Amino acid sequence: MTAAPINFDNSYAKLPEGFYAKVTPAKASAPEVLALNESLAKELGIDTQWLKSDAGIAMLSGNALPDGAASISTAYAGHQFGNFVPQLGDGRALLIGEVIDTNGKRRDIQLKGSGLTPFSRGGDGKAAIGPVLREYIVSEAMHTLGIPTTRALAALVTGDDVIREEVLPGAILTRVASSHIRVGTFQFFFARDDVASLKALADHVIERHYPEARNHENPYLAMLQGVVEKQAELIANWLMVGFIHGVMNTDNMSIAGETIDYGPCAFMDRFDPKTVFSAIDQGGRYAYGNQPSIGQWNLSALAQAMLPILDDDEAKAIEHAKKALDAYSTTFETTYEALIRKKLGFQKANEGDVALWQDLTKHLTASEVDFNQFFRALSKASIEPSMKDMVFHELFGGPSMFDMWMVAYRLRLHLEDRDDQERQKAMLSVNPAYIPRNHLVNEALEAAQEGDLTFAEKLMDVLSNPFEEQAGFERYLLPPRPEEIIKNTFCGT
Secondary structure (H helix, E strand, O other): OEOOOOOOEOOHHHOOHHHEEEOOOOOOOOOEEEEEOHHHHHHHOOOHHHHHOHHHHHHHHOOOOEOOOOOEEEOOOEEEOOEEEOOOOOOOEEEEEEEEOOOOOEEEEEEEOEOOOOOOOOOOOEEEHHHHHHHHHHHHHHHHOOOOEOEEEEEEEEEEEEEOOOEEEEEEEEEEEOOOOEHHHHHHHHHOOOHHHHHHHHHHHHHHHOHHHHHOOOHHHHHHHHHHHHHHHHHHHHHHHOEEOOOOOHHHOEOOOOEOOOOOOEEOOEOOOOOOOEOOOOOOOOOHHHHHHHHHHHHHHHHHHHHHHHOOOHHHHHHHHHHHHHHHHHHHHHHHHHHHHHHHOOOOOOOOHHHHHHHHHHHHHHHOOEHHHHHHHHHHOOOOOOHHHHHHHHHHOOOOOHHHHHHHHHHHHOOOOOOHHHHHHHHHOOOOOOOOOHHHHHHHHHHHHOOOOHHHHHHHHHHOOOOOOOOOOHHHHOOOOHHHOOOOEOOOO
C-alpha cells in the first residue's frame, strides 16, 4: 500500500464474503497512461498531478493500491442471450474501492483488465488496447451527450502483450460508476435460494441508491420501482442518439440506471430498427428497435429474483412485481414521447406527434437516411420552405414522399409559439453534430494499436463538445463512405 490523496471507503466490501472474492491485481510490467480524464478526476476530488506521478500510475494500473483500497471481484449471475448462467462474476475486473466525490456522491473505482479472478472462466483476465479505448471513447461521449453512464478515469497500456486472434498490447481501463451492482447480482443469490443475502443486497442498494425507499411501506418494492423507472428512462435516451448497446444481458444492466459494459456497442448510421452490430448477436435479439422490450425482459428477471423479499406470501409478491413492471411501459412511453418532441422542436404536446414521428422513421428506413445527420439538418430547417430544403433531397436521393412529411411537419410547427431562431437553437442543443461513429472509432483504435494516439485524441476532443460544429472537423459530421462501413463490432476486452 502507498499513501495517496484519496479517501477510499468500501461499503460493498463490508458485505459478507459470498458477495465477492478478494483478489490482488496482476502486476503491469511497464504501465503508461494513454488517456487521463482530468475533469473527472477533479470531480472525484483526486489530485490530477498525483495521478500523473509514478504513485498515481501505480494505482491506476493496480501495481500499488492506496491505503483504504480493497481489491475485490464481485459475484453475479445472468441471462446471456436468454440463457441463464448461475455464476459469472468479474472475470477481468476489480473493484478497488469507493470515493465520495465533490458533490457528495459515492462512486466506485474499478480496474478492468487487471488479471485473473475466481470468475475468469478460462480467460486470462486481461484486456487489449482496442476494447479499452473503445469504452473510454464511447462512455465519455455518452456522458457529454447527457446520457447516464459509467465513466472512464484513465486508460493505460501495461507493457505486456495479450493473446487474442493476434498479439496485442495489453491495457487497463480505470472505470468509475455510481455502482457495479447488476440485475445479475440479485439473480446470483436467487439462484442459490439465499434469501438472507438477497435482503442484505437490497438493503445495501436502498441505502446507497434509493434512500427514499426506506420510508416506503414496502422498501424492496419501492427499490424495484426505482430501478424500473431509471432503466426505462435510460433506454429511451439511447434511442434518441441511435445507440445500440449490443449485449443487453442481465449481467450488463446496472441497478443504478447507468449504461454499463461497453463491449460491441455502436451508434447507428443509417436508420433501421433492425440494426445490429454485435458479431455475436446472430438473431438480432439486441437490435436497436428491440432494446425497449429487452429492458423490460431484464427487469422481469430482477423482479423474479426479488420475489422472496417482496412479500412472504408468494401471490402477493407476484402482485407487487407485476405492479412495478407495469410501470415500465408507461415510464418509457412518457419519456420517449417527451424526448421525440424535443428532437422535433416541439414545446407543446399534440395528439398527432407520435404518429408524425412514426411516419418519419418509416421514410428514414425506406431511404436508408443517416439518423443523426438528418436530425442535424432538420434542426436548421425553417418553418417555411427555403433553399435549406435541398439538403433533404440530397439525403433522400431527390424528391420523395418525405416532401409530404415536411408539409405536415411545418403545419405542426405553426402550432408552436416560438420563432425559427429559438426553435432551431433548442433543436441544435439536443440533436448532436458529433457522435462516436463506428468508422471513426475503428480508425482511432487501429492507429492506437500501432502506437499512434493522435487520431484518438482528436476524436475525444471533438466528442467532448458534441452539439457545436467545430471548424476543421467536417469529416467527423459525416456518415461513413461505402468502404468505411463497419458491419460488425466485437467484445474481447
